């Protein structure tokens with residue numbers, strides 16, 4: 572199945588401009604065109620039996636593998652993704668006001684590196700419209716909503732802008748992810764600085780407690796220094812956050828197989844996929860060690876295989892997500908990871924996934 576995807580479907584999709592191929596993929600899912608076989612395979616593989624119960628910050632996950640933010644920005648294919656074996660879908664990033672995002676082209680493939688570069692810039696239909704859509708579905712998996720800041724709102728007014736998204740988002744989401752780490756909204760990453768982050772997350776947690784007290788997580792960049800990662804971890808503990816999502820895309824361009832000329836021609840944006848794998852695992856490991864395993868970590872960055880997934884778990888992630896791996900590997904991706912990961916756990920003698928969390932840091 573995965574071979575069929577790579578030989579036939581991926582060949583066709585990769586002939587299209589990258590963003591068109593993405594839209595085509597989402598439309599196919601929406602129309603129910605994801606191969607029935609992929610859904611059948613996913614359904615046959617009983618995730619709960621394989622991993623045991625996965626209680627995480629008050630929610631129950633059927634599978635540790637989620638689809639990362641950015642794939643379903645507008646919440647149009649949540650249940651279709653669940654049917655393919657994803658245990659959670661993180662919709663968004665949504666911003667309070669709808670946005671068109673940056674000028675096209677803004678999404679690029681680096682096939683030699685099995686990577687993508689994007690500078691989409693939070694193109695989305697706006698939080699309220701997406702929330703109205705999500706209200707109409709009965710999610711078959713855990714539903715996260717990832718919130719961000721509108722481009723035309725200066726950082727000084729960021730708190731208010733995030734709060735305006737938070738209120739509607741918290742009415743439908745099982746958890747909320749606060750995105751302060753996209754490289755494609757000018758100055759957004761400044762919000763990761765301790766003082767700014769503390770102010771933003773304090774305000775969101777306060778509102779959260781007044782409303783429905785949903786699990787609140789923060790998503791960070793892989794380009795933070797050690798000291799900055801420690802500062803985020805301190806804030807997460809102090810404010811009783813439910814977890815850290817590590818990591819977003821990187822602005823680093825070192826060690827790529829794609830030629831320098833091509834990279835320069837593509838220009839700015841966040842790099843995802845295989846070249847991000849190692850750094851993202853390092854960040855996970857750093858947070859896990861620094862917090863003595865006290866902060867739940869959602870590990871994301873360069874997961875293509877079950878071995879990659881295990882690497883993230885062993886570094887300290889209790890859940891994992893992917894985006895680029897799904898693009899390169901195809902419809903059976905989530906099911907293949909679930910099946911492969913469960914086999915690895917069994918082979919290594921772990922009775923549950925939880926036993927393996929952080930094992931490589933001990």
Ligand SMILES: Cc1cc2nc3c(=O)[nH]c(=O)nc-3n(C[C@H](O)[C@H](O)[C@H](O)COP(=O)(O)O)c2cc1C
Nearest residue numbers: 639640641664689818819843844872873893894895
């Ligand atoms: C095309 C594209 C769009 C993305 N959009 C978002 C987004 O809107 N919000 C967000 O938090 N992360 C976004 N991401 C980052 C992913 O969620 C993920 O953190 C990153 O790609 C690393 O994982 P991967 O290597 O499995 O792709 C996007 C990634 C890609 C490739």
